[in-house]
Amino acid sequence: MESNPEVAVKFSEVSYQLGQRSLLSDLNLDVQPGETLVLLGRSGCGKTTTLKLINRLLTPTSGNVWVEGKVTTRWNPIQLRRRIGYVIQDIGLFPHFTIARNIGLVPALEGWPAPRIRQRVETLLQLVGLDSEFAQRYPHQLSGGQRQRVGVARALAADPPILLMDEPFGALDPITRSSIQQEFQQLQRTLGKTIIFVTHDIQEAFILASKIGLMQNGRLIVQGTPTEFLRSQEPEAIAFIQCLRALEPLHDLLKENML
Amino acid sequence: MNLPQSVSQFVNQYGAEIVRHTGEHLFLVGLSMGLALLLGLPLGILITRKPRWSKPVLGVANVMQTIPSLALFGFLIPLPLLGGIGTRPAIVALTLYSLLPIIRNTYTGIMGVDPAVREAGRGMGMTDWQLLSQVEIPLALGVILAGVRVATVIAVGLAAIASPIGAGGLGDLIYRGIAVLDNQRILAGTIPAALIAIGLDVGFGWLEKKLTINH
Numbered sequence: 001m002e003s004n005p006e007v008a009v010k011f012s013e014v015s016y017q018l019g020q021r022s023l024l025s026d027l028n029l030d031v032q033p034g035e036t037l038v039l040l041g042r043s044g045c046g047k048t049t050t051l052k053l054i055n056r057l058l059t060p061t062s063g064n065v066w067v068e069g070k071v072t073t074r075w076n077p078i079q080l081r082r083r084i085g086y087v088i089q090d091i092g093l094f095p096h097f098t099i100a101r102n103i104g105l106v107p108a109l110e111g112w113p114a115p116r117i118r119q120r121v122e123t124l125l126q127l128v129g130l131d132s133e134f135a136q137r138y139p140h141q142l143s144g145g146q147r148q149r150v151g152v153a154r155a156l157a158a159d160p161p162i163l164l165m166d167e168p169f170g171a172l173d174p175i176t177r178s179s180i181q182q183e184f185q186q187l188q189r190t191l192g193k194t195i196i197f198v199t200h201d202i203q204e205a206f207i208l209a210s211k212i213g214l215m216q217n218g219r220l221i222v223q224g225t226p227t228e229f230l231r232s233q234e235p236e237a238i239a240f241i242q243c244l245r246a247l248e249p250l251h252d253l254l255k256e257n258m259l
Numbered sequence: 260m261n262l263p264q265s266v267s268q269f270v271n272q273y274g275a276e277i278v279r280h281t282g283e284h285l286f287l288v289g290l291s292m293g294l295a296l297l298l299g300l301p302l303g304i305l306i307t308r309k310p311r312w313s314k315p316v317l318g319v320a321n322v323m324q325t326i327p328s329l330a331l332f333g334f335l336i337p338l339p340l341l342g343g344i345g346t347r348p349a350i351v352a353l354t355l356y357s358l359l360p361i362i363r364n365t366y367t368g369i370m371g372v373d374p375a376v377r378e379a380g381r382g383m384g385m386t387d388w389q390l391l392s393q394v395e396i397p398l399a400l401g402v403i404l405a406g407v408r409v410a411t412v413i414a415v416g417l418a419a420i421a422s423p424i425g426a427g428g429l430g431d432l433i434y435r436g437i438a439v440l441d442n443q444r445i446l447a448g449t450i451p452a453a454l455i456a457i458g459l460d461v462g463f464g465w466l467e468k469k470l471t472i473n474h
Contacts, residue, residue, distance in 0.1 A: 055382055081384030092379025096397050096472045106383050154383070164382075 007066065008033045008162055008194040009054055014063035016049055016218075023049045024218045027063070031211075033161070036188060036195040038205040040240065041215035047198040050215070051164050054196065055084045067162070082106055085155030085163040085193075089170045091147050093139040099125075099150055100135040106158040124153040129183060145176040152184070156191070165197045169204070181207050202240045214240070273447040276432060281451050283427035287346065287418045288455075291353035292411055299358045300403075303365025304391065313366060320359040328352065328417050332424045349426030353417055357410035364406025368399030401471030408463035415456040419448065 011029040015022065024046045031037050039047045052058040053065050056077045065072045067080060093102050101108070103124055104117040112120070125132055128149040139147055148168060155163055169177045169184075185208055188195060199205055205212055205226075212229045214222035216236045222229060229237060306313035326334075335341065335348035342348050372395050380390045396403075422430025432448030435441075 057378070057382060078384045078386055081382060086379065086382035088375060088379060088382070090373075090375030092373070092375035092377075094376060094380070094394055095373075096394075105385075109383075109385060109389065 006033070006069075007031065008035070008068060009196065010066040011050075011053075012064055012066075014053065014060045014065055016046075016053065016058060017061045022218055024053075024060075027220055029213065029220060029223070031194060031196060033194050034192045036197060036208055036210045037213055038197045038199060038209035038211070039213045039215055040199060040202065040205045041236075042200060045215040046218040047200075047215055048166055049218075051166055051196060051198055054162075054164055055081045055086060082110060082158060083160050083162065085157075085160040087148075087151050087155045087163070087165045087168040089167040091151040091168075093147060093150060093154070095139055097138075098135065099130075099137050099139065099142070102139065102150060103153045103157055105154060110158060120157060121153075124156060127156070127187065128153045145172055145180060148172060148180065152187075156193075161194060163193045163195045165195065167199055168197075170199070170201070177204075184208070202243050206244070269443060269447070273432070273444070277429075277447055277451055280427065280429045280431055280448065281455070283431075284415070284418055284429045284452065284455065287349055287353060287421065287426060287428050288411065288414045291350045291414055291418075292357060292407070294350065294354040295357035295361055295410060296407065298354070299361030300365055302358075303362040303403075304369065306362070306366055307369045307395075308387070317359075317363060317366070320362050323355045324359045328356070328420050329423075331355070332421060336424065344425045346426050348424055349418070349421035349428075352421065353414050356417055357414050360406040360410040360413075361403075364409075365399070365403050368402030368406075369395045371402065372398045398472060401467055404463060404467040404470060408460060408467060411459050411463060412456050415452060415459065419452050 007030050009029070009031040011027045014024060014027040016024040027050065029037075029050075039050060041047050049058060053060055054067060054072070056072045056075065059073055067075065067084070072080060093099075094105075097105070100118070100121045103121045104112075107117045107120055121135060122132055125134060130146060130149055130153070134142070134146070134150075139150070142150065148171075151168065155165075169180055172180065181204060188208070195208075197208055209226055211224065212222070212226055213220050214229070214232075214234065214237055222232045222234050222237050224232070230241060232238070302316055306316050323331075331352045332348065335352060336344060338348075341351045369391075376394060376398070377390065380394050385393070418426070418428050419430035419433055422428060422434045429448040429452045433445050433452075436444030436446075436448065
């Protein structure tokens with residue numbers, strides 16, 4: 001049960017079944033430290049299941065998932081999860097906690113002293129582009145984009161080496177989404193975290209990914225760099241790439257207008 | 260005879276009795292509510308953890324509620340330990356009646372917490388106890404209190420019916436009044452009982468509003 005600890009996350013022959021239904025089959029996957037792997041696929045293809053197998057919200061029916069060289073089932077699930085930041089589409093901020101308490105949750109669970117938590121919250125608010133006056137507000141007083149920034153800050157709070165993100169920007173309006181994606185890309189360069197990012201948006205995948213994993217019906221059918229992905233002959237990959245191509249006439253039109 | 264005179268006469272005649280029976284009444288309600296909370300809260304929480312048990316537990320509590328109160332007092336008379344006559348069976352019966360609203364509201368309150376909030380908490384490495392005590396219970400508190408409020412008001416009314424099995428309380432005045440066709444005596448039991456029920460209802464309502472998080 002040994003694995004190279006250099007690999008941040010590794011799946012080998014992982015299957016997951018819910019009752020009779022197979023949600024994932026024979027998944028093999030390596031994620032190197034500092035890499036951003038974007039899992040791309042239609043709804044229900046098994047992307048979220050894959051993510052939940054990493055922080056052990058689910059355990060594989062067969063096969064093994066390694067995190068930092070240790071099989072997830074050998075990790076204490078609580079310890080494991082506190083080493084992995086988790087951001088979900090519905091954000092899940094605690095409505096009865098202030099923004100500061102929301103962001104400082106994992107540090108508080110880890111028993112950090114209060115002044116250190118306060119300092120960390122301050123730093124993180126700045127990092128995700130929010131004014132420090134937000135600290136004492138409640139989630140319902142924030143806009144969707146601001147809440148999602150808080151969600152990212154919360155996931156980064158205890159400085160976890162790995163970040164799992166499940167369609168974090170899916171519910172935002174396109175303008176907010178675009179700016180938050182760019183900021184996040186910037187952030188990712190400075191932090192150098194290992195990120196596994198789930199989306200069904202091909203454009204988002206190309207903005208953020210250093211590697212793309214395409215999933216269909218519980219299988220990983222394409223795995224590679226964005227350039228390799230563009231060359232793939234898989235029908236599903238071609239279908240996704242077509243979505244990008246659909247915008248090409250618009251690009252031409254824009255160019256013409258510029259001239 | 261004018262009104263103030265008759266009121267003072269009424270108080271003179273029944274004052275001591277009203278105070279004593281009100282005390283007994285509050286004791287019956289207070290103790291049985293305490294027991295119902297001690298039993299109902301953990302049971303309500305338990306069935307959010309073991310969803311398979313939710314149907315049988317709620318089912319049994321539901322059946323309790325459908326037994327007419329007088330019949331339940333009757334059933335308890337021949338039972339050893341819990342039954343018999345006097346205060347003890349009355350407290351047992353009141354506790355059983357109070358269970359359903361407490362269990363059900365604890366269950367619905369916790370199940371009503373946004374699943375995304377729960378998932379985020381678990382995903383960030385909260386233990387089940389941390390999730391329950393820091394997130395689920397605080398967010399469900401308003402709903403849980405609504406259940407306690409209903410249970411308490413019902414218990415105040417039911418406690419008056421426990422008089423025939425010798426439990427004491429304001430029911431003593433009411434039943435004796437009925438027996439001797441004395442309306443004043445009936446009112447001497449009814450008015451304080453109604454005031455207690457209304458007072459507790461308002462009190463819990465205020466608490467509920469204060470503690471409900473409606474963000």
